Amino acid sequence: MTSCPIALKADACIVLGHGSGGRMSAELMEEIFLPAFRNAALEERNDQATVRVPEGRIALSTDSFVVKPLFFPGGNIGELAVYGTVNDLAVGGAIPRFLTAGFILEEGLPMETLRSIVVAMAAAAERCGVSIVTGDTKVVEKGSGDQIFVTTTGVGVVPETVRLSAGGVQVGDRVVLSGSLGDHGITILAQREGMELEGDLQSDAGSLFELCQAVLQAAPGTHAMRDLTRGGLSSALNEIAQSAQVGITVDEARIPVSTTVRGACELFGLDPMYVANEGKMVAFVPEAQAEAALQAMRELPEGAAARIVGQVTDRHPGMVTTRTRIGTERILAMLAQDQLPRIC
Amino acid sequence: MTSCPIALKADACIVLGHGSGGRMSAELMEEIFLPAFRNAALEERNDQATVRVPEGRIALSTDSFVVKPLFFPGGNIGELAVYGTVNDLAVGGAIPRFLTAGFILEEGLPMETLRSIVVAMAAAAERCGVSIVTGDTKVVEKGSGDQIFVTTTGVGVVPETVRLSAGGVQVGDRVVLSGSLGDHGITILAQREGMELEGDLQSDAGSLFELCQAVLQAAPGTHAMRDLTRGGLSSALNEIAQSAQVGITVDEARIPVSTTVRGACELFGLDPMYVANEGKMVAFVPEAQAEAALQAMRELPEGAAARIVGQVTDRHPGMVTTRTRIGTERILAMLAQDQLPRIC
Numbered sequence: 001m002t003s004c005p006i007a008l009k010a011d012a013c014i015v016l017g018h019g020s021g022g023r024m025s026a027e028l029m030e031e032i033f034l035p036a037f038r039n040a041a042l043e044e045r046n047d048q049a050t051v052r053v054p055e056g057r058i059a060l061s062t063d064s065f066v067v068k069p070l071f072f073p074g075g076n077i078g079e080l081a082v083y084g085t086v087n088d089l090a091v092g093g094a095i096p097r098f099l100t101a102g103f104i105l106e107e108g109l110p111m112e113t114l115r116s117i118v119v120a121m122a123a124a125a126e127r128c129g130v131s132i133v134t135g136d137t138k139v140v141e142k143g144s145g146d147q148i149f150v151t152t153t154g155v156g157v158v159p160e161t162v163r164l165s166a167g168g169v170q171v172g173d174r175v176v177l178s179g180s181l182g183d184h185g186i187t188i189l190a191q192r193e194g195m196e197l198e199g200d201l202q203s204d205a206g207s208l209f210e211l212c213q214a215v216l217q218a219a220p221g222t223h224a225m226r227d228l229t230r231g232g233l234s235s236a237l238n239e240i241a242q243s244a245q246v247g248i249t250v251d252e253a254r255i256p257v258s259t260t261v262r263g264a265c266e267l268f269g270l271d272p273m274y275v276a277n278e279g280k281m282v283a284f285v286p287e288a289q290a291e292a293a294l295q296a297m298r299e300l301p302e303g304a305a306a307r308i309v310g311q312v313t314d315r316h317p318g319m320v321t322t323r324t325r326i327g328t329e330r331i332l333a334m335l336a337q338d339q340l341p342r343i344c
Numbered sequence: 345m346t347s348c349p350i351a352l353k354a355d356a357c358i359v360l361g362h363g364s365g366g367r368m369s370a371e372l373m374e375e376i377f378l379p380a381f382r383n384a385a386l387e388e389r390n391d392q393a394t395v396r397v398p399e400g401r402i403a404l405s406t407d408s409f410v411v412k413p414l415f416f417p418g419g420n421i422g423e424l425a426v427y428g429t430v431n432d433l434a435v436g437g438a439i440p441r442f443l444t445a446g447f448i449l450e451e452g453l454p455m456e457t458l459r460s461i462v463v464a465m466a467a468a469a470e471r472c473g474v475s476i477v478t479g480d481t482k483v484v485e486k487g488s489g490d491q492i493f494v495t496t497t498g499v500g501v502v503p504e505t506v507r508l509s510a511g512g513v514q515v516g517d518r519v520v521l522s523g524s525l526g527d528h529g530i531t532i533l534a535q536r537e538g539m540e541l542e543g544d545l546q547s548d549a550g551s552l553f554e555l556c557q558a559v560l561q562a563a564p565g566t567h568a569m570r571d572l573t574r575g576g577l578s579s580a581l582n583e584i585a586q587s588a589q590v591g592i593t594v595d596e597a598r599i600p601v602s603t604t605v606r607g608a609c610e611l612f613g614l615d616p617m618y619v620a621n622e623g624k625m626v627a628f629v630p631e632a633q634a635e636a637a638l639q640a641m642r643e644l645p646e647g648a649a650a651r652i653v654g655q656v657t658d659r660h661p662g663m664v665t666t667r668t669r670i671g672t673e674r675i676l677a678m679l680a681q682d683q684l685p686r687i688c
Contacts (some may be wrong), residue, residue: 017681022575048404058395091391145488284466
């Protein structure tokens, strides 16, 4: 099986038996997961959690996380797995309530690595007001995985007043961006390349829940919101343009990008419009409410650098264009190849 | 990146770009996932699905699937991912309604392999009456995964009348087993070892939903149900014994095991009580309703071989014992090591 010294607690690591459904699986549950996630549903120790929801609509979202490296400035795979799924619910106008977590562990993963990730997940879940109510762990042989993959699924409650949908975006809507682009993607890239960056760049991994709620309260006419993960701002805008069959134009000069990120992008030939973020969002808001949405974002630390960066037009339906810094217009196409694999 | 010929449709395969969140991710969605899973929530193309539920309790369950090989007699990883999660909901007394699916693909996975798995998932979901409403796909480099891992999360509605819990099992309850043990585990083992088995053994992978509902209708006083996956009957019984702090005794002579499975177990030194099943369950039913539960199971094809195999006692709380074929009693301990890794 493995030569990992399971008897020595301090340097214990994951062996295939931890995925057996037997005694070692139970130990993992008692020693790692339960102490971190402790809640009534989990303590029932059933293979399913039973929770209570009000009548109406619930939002479901799922994401698998394979980020490499596992730990990076500003976060780790566990925090990403919580924030990423919470944010998908939040941009749908939902109140995130419950998470499930599936772990695929590679034989030989140090137990302390798993514990750090799980503890970080618990803290992130608490910050978001969600409970991790059920989960599953599988173990694959050394060489058949890559340390740890985490899949989270979120359940949120959607208030009856919420009517958000990509297809509902209207000509005239303003595009309100919550902050600067590319911090997460460039942080990961720098870690992977062993590159020292100027300044103290770190991932923007964090919850968008409060930001989304603030926007909906200040601008109840908001038509859609998106977080800007894989594929960056460009993918979010292109998906909306195609769903709603509208054109979107953005003004590049108005898009905040830190000098560190801009410098790294130039070095690697990347465009910040395509680089992943883990704590940024964009809202499509009717012109009359756009300023209110902007101010609401700016009142929160995670939205302090918010800007209105573009608008929805009836020209070139299904396409996104940008006005460049030198005044020309270019098409912002959907990302064609992967710039940065395993960014989340 | 890879030498996989993405231009040649017939032998196309997964490349890192399919996990980018850009154009290639969208193509995968349009060409593989949407045609198979087609439903209103998925077609909204949001990062979350919004669905309607009645007021009350919902059940949540999640499982990651890493079975090897991907295809085996009686099923494949996709069907397992649907039935496994549906069954966790079903044994909780829930009506399974929605599934989410997270895919972790290894670069180089043939597109046709993915398509077969996804098509099988869609058919299994239809048989179970559930919709696959949202999902996610990540791609890892060749050598960092093993073709495909699937994580499903299920949401079910729990009728107000249902009061099942491991802790609720009572002294005197009868242990009703739905059929013979070990078919799934031995099928996988035989495939992996390239072993020809007598007879036409295949995995019992299938839905337990109708069986569970039939038991609850015929025996509304049922205290708990469990499916018998990893760790087999032994793990299910030990978990219940510990949760309820009761003793459980089973009569080995009454436990159905096919001659093929028994023969293979003897050959490999395995005990069928510990071997995984993917379409078997056990119910803990008050004595007065046990016969009704048994008859209800037997009326369904998947429960045709059901038997009352044991009972709950006040002796040795927290422990499971079996009466062996030669009349002695032995402790059926929790599985200590993994007999068969990657069984599901």
